[in-house]
């Protein structure tokens with residue numbers, strides 16, 4: 044029942060994403076909105092990229108294209124050697140299912156569906172047996188520190204916990220890349236650092252992470268900073284000394300603990 | 307996605323909106339229930355018609371003047387002038403397979419007794435008529451061969467006529483005036499009830515056919531001849547004998563059609579069954595309309611549901627659901643609705659049929675066919691009316707669905 048994942052034709056030692064001259068134009072009635080005006084960038088395996096920039100600079104548009112949720116107007120996007128622009132609807136679905144984990148600002152969990160079932164969802168659309176599905180989902184939840192909350196419903200979890208469920212869902216299928224669009228945008232600062240800790244931990248285990256944030260504090264945990272302006276890349280530089288979330292958190296006040304526990 | 311998982315999530319989705327799911331199903335429940343009940347009534351009617359025809363006596367033949375028309379339907383019955391009293395007497399004489407025989411004539415008219423009057427049909431028959439119809443006299447006597455020969459003004463009343471003209475006293479030996487001709491009542495028939503066509507068989511007066519011809523109808527020929535064969539096996543023999551005799555007497559050339567019609571109970575049953583079939587189809591079609599309306603209800607709710615759950619669809623697509631996964635999900639939801647509705651509808655239809663039976667005293671028969679039919683119907687409705695909303699959901703763009711507020 045599952046669509047076959049397209050296989051790559053070329054081996055690009057270490058290069059995960061190759062993007063060239065990517066543009067995106069939205070048509071709003073008579074007006075054309077140029078959200079992306081020619082983006083070219085490569086991302087290698089194991090990178091931790093933070094994309095920053097003013098609101099409206101095209102970050103989300105870029106992430107949606109990276110996540111195969113949307114298609115560019117022009118330009119090419121090659122993911123692990125596969126030219127994504129040439130794929131059918133079903134092949135794109137398979138890519139989203141197997142290669143990409145997407146984390147949204149608003150969590151996007153299914154309400155009235157338990158944490159475990161939310162995390163199982165990507166496996167349901169793959170070809171996983173019922174038993175391994177449950178096991179994998181439980182492991183993913185344990186990995187984000189929610190092993191004791193697997194039967195909770197989203198409305199019984201705090202924002203930080205919901206985002207952790209979303210992260211567990213994004214990593215349950217062992218994706219090559221996790222994309223997160225302002226994952227900490229709805230979270231307080233302490234919880235944000237905790238979530239960044241999870242991303243760092245995943246990145247240490249070899250998963251490529253690309254996240255969007257407008258908070259410089261959050262970006263300090265990434266190893267590379269790309270700054271967007273008006274649909275173009277303004278700067279792209281390596282952060283040679285990223286902060287370590289697990290250490291930062293020790294120095295932070297514990298004011299939010301009560302709220303977390305109450306949920 | 308595995309079918310069991312889809313089913314499970316469909317049940318949960320429907321459970322979330324219990325009231326709405328129930329109301330949607332109600333359309334199908336009523337539709338299927340109505341189809342089952344209507345089919346049960348129609349088939350019950352057909353059954354009881356056959357019963358009553360069988361009760362008429364199965365070795366009875368009717369001879370009518372006039373040619374047989376297609377499909378067993380005779381038009382202008384009795385309008386031909388070909389069947390005479392002599393024909394009837396000849397049949398009695400020369401056809402060995404015929405046991406009893408009664409010539410028949412008929413007239414309609416107003417019957418007056420004292421200050422009461424009643425309008426009914428007057429059947430002119432022979433003395434063997436009651437033997438053939440197996441219809442006993444309740445009290446009094448039947449008329450005699452003597453009365454037939456003399457065209458005596460005597461008559462027997464059916465129960466309905468007796469009850470209406472003589473509500474308090476016994477009609478025997480009283481006088482009734484049929485079209486101003488005075489007749490002496492000699493007997494009253496037992497109650498026979500309705501016939502296959504729903505007519506009251508007791509709303510009748512029997513008199514010697516000679517009397518009816520001479521005093522009432524003034525029509526010299528016979529309207530029918532009622533015959534019983536010596537046994538059930540002899541029916542076709544009797545039919546052949548009568549046919550050959552009449553063809554000879556009427557001087558019909560070989561290859562020319564009969565100018566009379568002989569009908570047995572099987573023919574009658576076929577005609578009556580055809581009538582009840584039409585009734586059944588009519589009832590079922592009316593009921594199907596409500597099933598159709600129920601289907602439209604499903605489509606409506608599924609469309610609402612797709613709109614409400616656009617974000618959910620977006621989320622599912624963002625984590626790898628393909629169009630066909632979404633399509634199956636919504637299609638299965640529509641199917642579950644219509645199937646559950648169908649099952650409950652079948653139960654209600656079967657229960658309703660037996661309630662109709664016991665309250666209205668109508669015979670109803672629920673057949674396996676009608677259950678399978680309505681079950682299949684509800685599946686078809688689920689697929690048909692669920693497909694459009696499901697497709698609409700499946701064709702959404704992931705990002706548009708995710709952005710939907």
Ligand SMILES: Nc1ncnc2c1ncn2[C@@H]1O[C@H](COP(=O)(O)OP(=O)(O)O)[C@@H](O)[C@H]1O
Nearest residue numbers: 069071076078097098099100101102103104105
């Ligand atoms: N669906 C859309 N239709 C039309 N314009 C859009 C749409 N999405 C984004 N835009 C426009 O594209 C530009 C970039 O938006 P976005 O990628 O969301 O920026 P960011 O995430 O950096 O804030 C903005 O000007 C925004 O108004």
Ligand SMILES: [Mg+2]
Nearest residue numbers: 102103104224
């Ligand atoms: Mg954005």
